[in-house]
Amino acid sequence: MDLIDKKFLFVVGKGGVGKTTASVALSLAAARTGKRVLLALCNAKDRVSHMLEVPPLTPQVANALPNIDVVNMEPSAALEEYGMMVLKVRALYKMIFENRFVSGFLHGTPGLDAWAMLGKAQHHALEVDDEGVERYDLVIVDAPATGHGLDLLRVPKVIVDVAPPGPLRREAERAWELFSDPKRCGVLLVALAEDMPTNETLELHQVVTSELRMPIAGLVINAVLRELFQNGDSHTLERLAQAFPDLDTPEHQVIRAGRARASLEEVQRECIGRLKRGIDGPVWQLPRLSTQDLRRAEAEALSLHLSGLDRADAR
Numbered sequence: 001m002d003l004i005d006k007k008f009l010f011v012v013g014k015g016g017v018g019k020t021t022a023s024v025a026l027s028l029a030a031a032r033t034g035k036r037v038l039l040a041l042c043n044a045k046d047r048v049s050h051m052l053e054v055p056p057l058t059p060q061v062a063n064a065l066p067n068i069d070v071v072n073m074e075p076s077a078a079l080e081e082y083g084m085m086v087l088k089v090r091a092l093y094k095m096i097f098e099n100r101f102v103s104g105f106l107h108g109t110p111g112l113d114a115w116a117m118l119g120k121a122q123h124h125a126l127e128v129d130d131e132g133v134e135r136y137d138l139v140i141v142d143a144p145a146t147g148h149g150l151d152l153l154r155v156p157k158v159i160v161d162v163a164p165p166g167p168l169r170r171e172a173e174r175a176w177e178l179f180s181d182p183k184r185c186g187v188l189l190v191a192l193a194e195d196m197p198t199n200e201t202l203e204l205h206q207v208v209t210s211e212l213r214m215p216i217a218g219l220v221i222n223a224v225l226r227e228l229f230q231n232g233d234s235h236t237l238e239r240l241a242q243a244f245p246d247l248d249t250p251e252h253q254v255i256r257a258g259r260a261r262a263s264l265e266e267v268q269r270e271c272i273g274r275l276k277r278g279i280d281g282p283v284w285q286l287p288r289l290s291t292q293d294l295r296r297a298e299a300e301a302l303s304l305h306l307s308g309l310d311r312a313d314a315r
């Protein structure tokens, strides 16, 4: 089954590894196949509008591109809107959410903000129009950087375990049923093929599978350097360095640059190997682009690497 055939994807990873980039690329890949996508940010700095070259994201769902809706979920707006979506009637919403006991309970619940956003996102994932047709084929949640990303994923289970019976608990149960279903939902890990990020990704994988017991949809290794050297080339470079011992010559500078690059590539190869061995699921690799200012053209280019076609190559 391909990544974009899921209903709901959480894109998680350490800060700055490329979660937003991967989420945008994935949205484009899915939209290209005709899927209707909702890309949801969690109260995050909006890099998406710059990348997609569309107006800034807001807490309201808006259409950005054909087949792609976007939203930057903001907890209190999400809670009210989500409360309304679930409870339909504002008076009922007020009665439940503004009730002294309930709101006392809610404010004592860890991760209420997270739940507001998650609840809203899962609600959209299951939302149907007047004819009973689901509004989105795929909801992508670009989770906050690791710690918070995991907090977010922990919330439905906490609510299922501690909330008194009622609409909140029913919703959390519905969400948990979706999130723990490997056919419909998955956690997409994003990593960099460098030492620390690799370790952190393997730890994150461990928490998601053992503690949260959520299905892994796969792994995106981002910003992969094109290989200029092969295993063994470092010996050649070493020999060359000895042949040009004078450190100030241009030849020696070029050799030094080559050695630095070859060693980066070696680390990368080793990390990719560890990631593939440690994570059970499909792997996609996104190339490191020459610019950091990624716009629509770059996002489209990256999205091509996320289609099923490249998967066999990437493994």
Ligand SMILES: Nc1ncnc2c1ncn2[C@@H]1O[C@H](COP(=O)(O)OP(=O)(O)OP(=O)(O)O)[C@@H](O)[C@H]1O
Binding pocket: 013, 014, 015, 016, 017, 018, 019, 020, 021, 022, 044, 047, 144, 145, 222, 223, 224, 286, 287, 288, 289, 290, 291, 292, 293, 294
């Ligand atoms: N494949 C790539 N090639 C080149 N630059 C990239 C690539 N992927 C991401 N970047 C750049 O790296 C930076 C971080 O990417 P991004 O914002 O997607 O990470 P993030 O995991 O969402 O970060 P945060 O944890 O802050 O939300 C951005 O400046 C982005 O343009």
Ligand SMILES: [Mg+2]
Binding pocket: 019, 020, 021, 044, 142
């Ligand atoms: Mg981000």
